[in-house]
Amino acid sequence: DAKTTQPNSMESNEEEPVHLPCNHSTISGTDYIHWYRQLPSQGPEYVIHGLTSNVNNRMASLAIAEDRKSSTLILHRATLRDAAVYYCILRRGGSNYKLTFGKGTLLTVNP
């Protein structure tokens, strides 16, 4: 499995945008970029995924570098509820649904 690298922790203020980076220099052409987050005492929650183009949904935006070796999860206005561990995951295309989690980035949101 291709590996991802994320900062161990980041801090943000409430109602400000947050940019969570992820490096994946060994990504292959069929790897999808997935983001999940895990709130305290809960199971992981899907945030967003993409392949080559930038993606937007109600929760966040995903910006993918042109060479696909890095990506950034963007939370447009952080709330206290966004405090969680954020995981950047590469998932091989096809019927491979295995998610390989790293340690993720612990996001702290200050009021």
Place this chain on the structure above:
Amino acid sequence: DAGVTQSPTHLIKTRGQQVTLRCSPKSGHDTVSWYQQALGQGPQFIFQYYEEEERQRGNFPDRFSGHQFPNYSSELNVNALLLGDSALYLCASRIQGPPGEQFFGPGTRLTVL
């Protein structure tokens, strides 16, 4: 829609015992995966079931086994429990097909004494 449900929520066992954990997938989902999450770590993939067969397996010993029933629910069995098996066990479900989100349950916290 109840989402993914797991039972029990907490469980305490002793070394050498066997345990069975249960998972009901989200309505309409046919594929179930199991993950183990040790304290302070990300979840680790154990295996995935589809059409009542194990389709993929992570790096876990044969002490870990599973089953999927015709109604798509699933069980995870762990034999000969070790102290290191203490973890949060997560179940995730999805629909077989194009890439998309997997829905995770709240997990079962297993403590092995």
